[in-house]
Amino acid sequence: MNETTMTDTPLLTAESLTKYYGARIGCREVGFELYPGEVLAVVGESGSGKSTLLKLLSGQLEPSDGRVLYRMRDGVTRDILTLSEAERRFLFRTDWGFVHQHAEQGLRMGVSAGANVGERLMAVGWRHYGKIREEAESWLERVEIDPDRIDDRPTAYSGGMRQRLQIARNLVTAPRLVFMDEPTGGLDVSVQARLLDLMRGLVADLGLAAVVVTHDLAVARLLSHRILVMKDGRAIETGLTDQVLDDPREPYTQLLVSSILQP
Amino acid sequence: MTAPLLSLDSLAKSFTMHLQGGLVIPVVSGISLDVAPGECVVLGGPSGAGKSSILKMIYGNYRADAGAIRVVDGPETVDVAAAAPRRVMALRRTTIGYVSQFLRVIPRVPALAVVAEAATAFGLSRDEAEARARRLLTLLNVPERLWSLPPATFSGGEQQRVNIARGFIADHPLLLLDEPTASLDARNRAAVVGLIETKKAAGTAIVGIFHDDDVRERVATRIVDVTRFAASAA
Numbered sequence: 001m002n003e004t005t006m007t008d009t010p011l012l013t014a015e016s017l018t019k020y021y022g023a024r025i026g027c028r029e030v031g032f033e034l035y036p037g038e039v040l041a042v043v044g045e046s047g048s049g050k051s052t053l054l055k056l057l058s059g060q061l062e063p064s065d066g067r068v069l070y071r072m073r074d075g076v077t078r079d080i081l082t083l084s085e086a087e088r089r090f091l092f093r094t095d096w097g098f099v100h101q102h103a104e105q106g107l108r109m110g111v112s113a114g115a116n117v118g119e120r121l122m123a124v125g126w127r128h129y130g131k132i133r134e135e136a137e138s139w140l141e142r143v144e145i146d147p148d149r150i151d152d153r154p155t156a157y158s159g160g161m162r163q164r165l166q167i168a169r170n171l172v173t174a175p176r177l178v179f180m181d182e183p184t185g186g187l188d189v190s191v192q193a194r195l196l197d198l199m200r201g202l203v204a205d206l207g208l209a210a211v212v213v214t215h216d217l218a219v220a221r222l223l224s225h226r227i228l229v230m231k232d233g234r235a236i237e238t239g240l241t242d243q244v245l246d247d248p249r250e251p252y253t254q255l256l257v258s259s260i261l262q263p
Numbered sequence: 264m265t266a267p268l269l270s271l272d273s274l275a276k277s278f279t280m281h282l283q284g285g286l287v288i289p290v291v292s293g294i295s296l297d298v299a300p301g302e303c304v305v306l307g308g309p310s311g312a313g314k315s316s317i318l319k320m321i322y323g324n325y326r327a328d329a330g331a332i333r334v335v336d337g338p339e340t341v342d343v344a345a346a347a348p349r350r351v352m353a354l355r356r357t358t359i360g361y362v363s364q365f366l367r368v369i370p371r372v373p374a375l376a377v378v379a380e381a382a383t384a385f386g387l388s389r390d391e392a393e394a395r396a397r398r399l400l401t402l403l404n405v406p407e408r409l410w411s412l413p414p415a416t417f418s419g420g421e422q423q424r425v426n427i428a429r430g431f432i433a434d435h436p437l438l439l440l441d442e443p444t445a446s447l448d449a450r451n452r453a454a455v456v457g458l459i460e461t462k463k464a465a466g467t468a469i470v471g472i473f474h475d476d477d478v479r480e481r482v483a484t485r486i487v488d489v490t491r492f493a494a495s496a497a
Contacts, residue, residue: 035349193370200369222369226348240323240348247325251281258282 016066026052041224049233097170097178103162160191267297274330323351362430385433399428440471
């Protein structure tokens with residue numbers, strides 16, 4: 001969100017991304033640009049193609065057509081499908097984060113919380129045990145986990161704590177781009193609020209770019225600058241988050257916005 | 264006459280309600296209006312005339328159907344109606360301030376941080392932002408014991424004063440005020456009038472909506488009746 005993190009070259013560019021599952025369409029001609037420090041929310045109902053899009057963007061699925069461009073740390077923009085194995089590893093371990101809806105998918109449940117955070121540091125060459133532990137402790141504090149719990153396994157954590165641990169694990173290597181798949185899904189409302197506020201603060205402080213998939217428009221409003229509404233695999237409406245939510249144009253977006261229950 | 268900071272050119276807006284069979288609700292059309300630095304232009308007209316919609320279009324919160332919204336941003340002039348989302352985001356940080364009718368409460372964020380955030384986004388240091396936030400909250404009579412609390416539990420008037428502090432804290436060259444004095448008592452109305460006078464004197468261009476005749480008379484450089492821009496139901 002800082003002026004300094006906003007540059008004039010996109011960090012991530014999706015060009016006409018299309019994915020067929022046999023005859024079925026997962027995602028159709030989706031394109032956008034994401035700049036450093038920008039948070040894009042991808043909203044829509046189940047089956048709208050949100051998760052397919054996220055997998056295409058993060059190189060976990062190969063598109064049937066179109067491509068994904070990413071500006072590497074050396075400033076060179078590359079097609080992510082043409083990266084070498086070493087470069088892909090660098091992206092996944094360091095420059096990108098991926099926050100899964102189910103923390104169990106993003107954590108190693110059999111090792112301690114400290115090891116979960118430290119592992120990403122070791123992957124980028126940290127070797128000094130004391131320093132790794134110190135950094136892990138500081139990150140646990142940042143995500144509001146008592147450092148006394150550093151040696152506990154995530155199996156002993158509550159759902160909200162696991163999700164915060166997953167975030168710490170992802171952010172410890174100072175990634176520039178984080179993908180989030182329904183990050184607050186399945187959590188109690190009070191736990192959601194804490195997590196959202198935490199993510200909002202971290203994203204702003206670190207100047208992260210993020211793509212957040214959510215079906216929850218309140219999450220989109222709180223976290224994102226821009227929004228992309230998906231239906232039947234297509235991006236049907238896009239714009240500033242408050243603009244799309246307060247002045248929706250498309251019939252489907254109007255339906256989504258008008259369907260929110262006001263407490 | 265100083266060159267305008269904001270220039271609306273043949274601006275038009277209607278809402279198409281797809282869930283109501285495509286019903287089109289015309290709001291305004293053919294709005295042309297210039298606002299110079301140091302001016303406070305008050306939008307007048309009855310409720311439903313489209314005053315808030317005009318402010319929301321200038322802020323980029325509502326989309327315009329036709330016309331241009333030109334805002335001078337340093338050496339550049341940006342048309343909000345046509346600008347890319349990230350350009351509008353940058354304008355909101357540095358150039359356009361907006362006090363909405365209601366504060367959008369964020370869970371867990373204390374009042375002081377809600378206010379200071381608008382100043383750090385503008386580019387002020389954390390210390391300066393916090394010092395300004397304290398000064399404004401004091402001036403607007405928000406009790407200090409509330410500053411560290413999230414405004415969710417505040418009264419309507421307290422929330423509105425936090426919102427006003429947030430809108431006034433930065434030095435945006437353009438300030439949009441949507442009924443900032445609506446839920447305030449006389450003492451706080453006077454405080455807001457004082458803030459507006461200070462901004463005007465500093466050369467801020469202001470577009471505002473005020474239901475209170477007394478406040479309107481005191482702050483307005485001129486009053487523009489928006490019913491003359493009423494869109495006809497075609």
